[in-house]
Amino acid sequence: MASVSVAQAAERLGVSVPRIHQRIADGSLSAERIGAQWVVDERSLLRIQERSKAGRPLSARSAWAVIALAENDRDRLRPSGPAASARARLQLDRLLDPAVAPPAKEEVVSDLAVSLRSVFRNRAQRRLFRGAPADLDDLRADERWKMIVDLGASGIASAGVEGYLGEADVDAVLKDYLLVEADRDANVVLHVISDGQYPFPESRLRLAADLAEHRGPREGARAAELLHELALEWNAAER
Template sequence: MAWIGVAEAARRLGVGSARVHQRIADGSLSARRIGSQWAIDESSLALVAERHRPGRPLSERSAWYLIAAGSSDAEALSGATAVERGRAEKRLAELLSRFTGQVVLTEVELRESARDLRLLLRNRAQRRLWRASVRDLPDLREDRRIALSGLSDPHSGIASGDLVEGYVEGGQVEALVHDYLLVEEVAESRANVVLHIGRHVSAAGEGRSLLLLAADLVEYRRPREEARAAELLSELANSRIENDPSGESHDRPT
């Protein structure tokens, strides 16, 4: 983790130091005091900057139709109109276009593709961080209220045993917090439970969607996870071509 000062953070964001202090106070910038000075987590700075870049994320509904199109989930797409299905397929083709073939992306292209994926699917669920007792992690991982994803999905190839990540229906969060005495965290470095809270838990889960797994991984904003996400998108792009070069019908990836 890299730390920077208030003046440098203000320069990068193009705001005054007072605005940086406001963001520290409201929790949108992760920071800690070192003596009389604030040190800001550079990764949280990237998140704030990304939220203010041009472009608009998809709505929750459109995001999940895009995810369903990526996994050829006819059941999940059954509620979509013909226009919505067409838009989902078009967006998917645009998203995967840079990953088709044996393309090796540069470091800059990897960061850009990760940023674009985060923006596009930001509204699929609310991502929140907690800390649990290490002794409770095995039980959390087996709790059927959580559909494992991200670094808890073996398909990620970088599954983490000291962290639980998954999708949870909004109505289940309070009970999980109570049952496992979860303490909400702001800094990712202190969290060992990552929950994506929304209404589409049934569409998540281990291996259900390469696109969803890639979206989970890029949320970490680390080179290893972003590189693995690119590999997953490349796998998805090329499997769609192999299954149907016309791009009109595709089998669900396994």
């Protein structure tokens, strides 16, 4: 993705240039120095802009309750209690209502992707790493994964590895495969969840959230399509 100047970043966020330099220094904005000037990664800038506009994300427990409801998994939803179930239904209705119409326009697709990222941000801690390409097949087959994300099933080609991993297994997996923190060249995406959390492997809603977090046009479009499919099915079931 493109980069922007510090002055442009300050204008877009509505803050001062020194504030942008502070964000670069504390790591909340990704940037690199080119000659005597800093340039800000636009993807990092968009994340901050989006979070300032988006509503408050759900807690991890509430996010998974919405996914359980979308899967009609009453057994996993029941322990949350009737009040939590009612809140999950309200949140799911709010998420799916704008997706009832086919997402034909780019602006609609973008808005749906933003909603997915906002609502489900806390379902897991998303961490990006770089691993040796020769190790990726072994990493993908590792039994410690709670669930591997199959982007290929959605028609999105991916040479990397993406999946859900319990907190207790993270350090060992990082060590065993010598994974290093990365950003632009990441080929491993870890969604770190609480130990014991069921990741709903067949959930299209969870997959839509995974796709939306990639922030690419194809991934966003497919996420919007999945949300549209779910909206139609949800409405039909409610009649």
